[in-house]
Amino acid sequence: MKISMIRDLLDADVLCYGEGLESDVYSACGSDMMSDVLAYVKDQAVLLTGLVNPQVIRTAEMMDMKCIVFVRSKKPNENMISMAEDDGIVMMATDMRMYDACGTLYINGLIGTKAVHV
């Protein structure tokens, strides 16, 4: 799924474009706990979260993720936007809640990953 399709499906506002919206992504994860995100590596490229602080971007960076989606109308500050831009990460915000956002992406083909410990 292209990142531009995620934007369209979630009716999201793009806050920074990173390396662009035309990259293909194949899996995603949704969590407000960053250590849970860090526990399962399997090339998740998209992080959906309701947490807004700089550690969200650092977590995505450590995981080599390409896109962060803030749910429930959460908006990052300028500093976070600038961090994401520097890291080449696309950042967007949607009014949808976590469950709805994850479900929408899932039924449209962006499946999750089985919990595989590395």
Next chain:
Amino acid sequence: MSDSLVFHFDVDGDNFTSAGQASTQVKKNLRQLGLSPAIIRRVSIAMYEGEINMVIHANGGTADVVVTEEYIEIVLEDRGPGIQNVEQAMQEGFSTATDSIRSLGFGAGMGLPNMKRYTDSMSIDTVIGEGTTITMRVNLA
């Protein structure tokens, strides 16, 4: 060992916002060395979790990363309260973090288990009231 590279960082314990800066820098440095993305990811996640721990539990400390041809070693040293029960702390889901830390997205009790998971060896040297030193290695050869 003459070919080893050493990176040293001071981790600021008062600033949650800047936590992870050392790990970010190490990730960049390792990329420049041309190491594989999988190795870089393991090292940087393990170090990042450790760095976060130092900030939320121990008021900061120092981080040293040594890169040799055989391995990458990360040494995290703090002068925090020490770990009361290491075996318990290594269990997934166990955490002494406060609700305010949880609201920041950490304190799920996954930090130390994640550090062990992503490294080939990890040792914890802790003294109550004096501090903790964690040494982790990721093998390259």
